[in-house]
Amino acid sequence: MPKKKWFLTTGLALLIFIMVVAAKFMDKTHPITELYVFGDSLSDTGMVFRATGGMYPPNPTYYQGRYSNGRVWIEYLAESLHLSSKQTNNFAYGGATTGSVGNSYVPSLLNQVQSFTQTHQKTNSDALYVLWAGANDYLQGVSSATVPVKNLTIAINSLTDVGAKKILVGNLPDLGHLPATRTSTNSVNLSALTQAHNQGLRRSLKILSQQHSDLEIVVLDANTLYRNAMPAAGYAYANPAAFNFTNVTSPCLSGSSICSNPDQFLFWDGIHPTAAAHRIIGETAFSTIQEAGMINPGLIMVP
Structure with a gap:
């Protein structure tokens, strides 16, 4: 075969190959068009607040029904994905457990997912489905990670049964090193349960x-994120200054007293993060789904 013809044939074959690969890549990176959120107080944007007629969490100590002093992580993630409030469907309730433990007036993760799947026999495959729960199970006395991890697995399977294709699942920060628990007699046990939960979740x-x-x-690795901010918990590589935090052990809100610099605190109260910490969690979630190829790597975050 003449050299010129060989180059043309080879070049054409290479071009076709690149176009096929590009087509597959573009097909995989459809934009995320909606968010569906299931979980507890870390993701609640006002469900409990509305259910209690605006009584809890108390405003203005807590910001407009959030369990923090400002917006929570899922709102920052939605902003980064350029999704409006109408494109974000949040079923998360403060106090929710994964299953049947806890307050019967607060739907568990399984209840939240079940109520969704009962009304959505076929759902949007270009939506991102977010699940983050489990902390309340252990804080309310569950002594084994087996059932909470199983509940999360059942919830995910229920969503895939109605067509969910993109799922983000949060693991747990060290529950033994929250301001409310770190000096308690149950601290070591909560840390062990956290580790067992995250290992079981990863396997599932x-x-x-x-x-x-x-x-x-993909997993939103909240555990590593918290570890990176908390040297007082004995984590060798922690660097709170990288997050602009000066206090990662005490809550900004203590009784009726509020600190003067909440953006420099990791925790708003004994359990929940500040809005500054929520922003970092939201940015981490965005990076996680971007690196996983769920969205076009060229998508730029909104400042």
């Missing part, structure tokens, strides 16, 4: 990925 998600070849499922 790996199995789910193997069972569903078209499922994109």
